[in-house]
Amino acid sequence: MSNTHAVIWDSCLKVIKDNVSLQAFKTWFEPIIPVRLEDNVLTIQVPSHFFYEWLEENYITLLKKVIRKELGAEGRLEYSIIMENNSTNTTPYTVKLPALNKKSLKNVPVSMPLNVDEKQIRNPFIIPGLKKVNVESNLNPSYSFENFVEGDCNRLARASGYAVANKPGGTAFNPLLIYGGVGLGKTHLAHAIGIEIKNQFPNKTVLYVGSEKFAHQFIDALKNQTSNDFIHFYQMIDVLIIDDVQFFAGKEKTQDVFFHIFNHLHQNGKQIILTSDKPPVEMQGMEQRLLSRFKWGLSADLGTPDLETRIAILEKKMYGNGIELPKDVVEYLAYSINTNVREMEGALNTLLAQASLNKKAITLELAKQMVDKFVKNTAREVSIEYIQKIVCDYFDLPIEMLKSKTRKREVVQARQISMYFSKKMTKSSLANIGAHCGGKDHATVLHACRTVVNLSETDKQFRSYLEDLEKKLTIQ
CATH class of the missing domain: 1.10.1750.10 (DnaA protein, C-terminal DNA-binding domain)
Incomplete structure (x- = not known):
């Protein structure tokens, strides 16, 4: 049968699905394509070298069991790995693992070296000639994990972010895509992960950059004919944080260059962290090959905080500023502004400034006036x-x-x-x-x-x- 390899792999998947979590199955096994079956050797195609290493590192025992179950004691597995050289050509290379033995990893070629002197690479953030070690992280120290209030709305995102911070590039959460509506803490969490990585791994180069800044730098590089320097600079980063990645939509050349940077970092075990206002399946104007890579890791959403979380956020902010407010005022702010943490914190700041400048006591009546002026009409509805x-x-x-x-x-x-x-x-x-x-x-x-x-x-x-x-x- 010409499709025997597909039938065999499908049978393997049924067993695998019962032995791993749904998220792990979607991330690590759905993208695999069975290629052929010859002499009890099943060849499967995987998207990248990193993908192959992750399977061997975490699922080797399970793979052995399912292959031997379907093909017998002599069953073997080979990987056909796509090594992406440019946007139009993908060249697979095969890794033979006669006994499904992890030791064979030692003989597998790693992705191609840069062959570029770091001293010569133009840093798009500052001036030409800066070394990698001098790259500014652009992280805001006030956006730390300590200042991030956890609730049911953000528990998965925070936990996965903390796992990444403890083992950058070494978890299944690569890339880590944090998505959610405006003002729910995506940027805060992305900075917090970067700060924690810098604290634990001082030698790692962490870089936070907004997607629009990235796009403008690339345009400047094209104008100045320094696009190679631009690409090489980003390929040297150990932890790359791109904020509001949805702004790449419609920018084909920017997506193309980010695609190559993404591949290089991912294949070399570097950590990629992205934020977006929507999950990959809802992103319009993005190339499919890029969207498929966004789905390789974990997409964690930030939901609207519940009442208790909103009150905790306000109390945390007041504690940090060394101030106290009447309980009914805090509750009113938390009840009235229930969709946007940034607006709620802004209303608190406005209330404090108004009370200070006009020498007024902070009362519930003053809070009502401030909320009425500050919050958008759509969010001003009593809850x-x-x-x-x-x-x-x-x-x-x-x-x-x-x-x-x-x-x-x-x-x-x-x-x-x-x-x-x-x-x-x-x-x-x-x-x-x-x-x-x-x-x-x-x-x-x-x-x-x-x-x-x-x-x-x-x-x-x-x-x-x-x-x-x-x-x-x-x-x-």
Whole structure:
């Protein structure tokens, strides 16, 4: 059968999939292509020399088992490795491993040396003639792991970043792509990884550069006919951090040169860290060969921080600045600005500056004024969480009680009022409002809103509750 090699490898994959994590399977086994089967020797094609080394380093025992299971005790494995020389030509070379023995690695050629004197390479950041050891990292010392508040929204990204910092170029997270929306901490985390690597490995050359800066440097190199110096400079870096890599979209020549730099660094076990506002599958205007490389390592997302994380971020910032704010002010900021950490920190800075310049005490009223002026209209909407907090504070109930299944009259009333104001003051769906109130469905929310309206028309005391709460909830 002409496709016997594919059938054999497919059978191997089924066993492998049951013995490794899904992420490891997608990263290290899905990209493999079976090439041929001759004399009990299965040849598989892998994307790079680094890829081959990683399989041999981490999965040699598993590979032995599956090959012998499918081909018998005499079964052997060969790797066909693509060595990329330029953008249009890829030349595979084969590594024969008769006994699947890791010792044969010693005879495998490593990627080609640069053959360039580092003293002669033009540093695109400063001036010609600087040695590698003199490269400035461009890292911000305030963006450290110590200042990065961990929460459910960023735990995977932080943990993988810390693993990279402890073993740059030596983990499966290469490249490490950190993605998420604006103001969620991508740049902070990228700097933190670089700083930690510099602390642990002072001899490693770490470089942080924005994607637009990289593109402009490349354009200058083309104009000055120093593109070789540009490429060689970046190929000397041990840890390369590219921020906002999505800005390479549509820039074909910049993508092309980054592709070659990426390959060289990756094949030599150097660490690559990228940040983006979206995962690789959603990046438009990027070459497929580049996107496929972004998927080689780990893509870790930074989600929107939950309430507890937002409060912790504000408290950390206040502690760092040696200031204290009333608890209700901190909670108001955390409740009101719930999509963007940078905006929340900016609002805090604005509030502190306003209070200092005008010699005003920092009160909840002042905080409401600042948030109203500072935050974009789209983010200024009162949140369901904040409504629930105000209602629970008003009736002196713990918020957990509001979200419980208890049918106590006072709790049911507070729950219905919070549903009523959530429908009235937010753009949330009835289903979302119900989910915030202990998993109630949309019909329950509609019933609660009708009940509140009816009571407000017949019960004077109840109507005064609503009026008081509406004043507290309205941003002045």
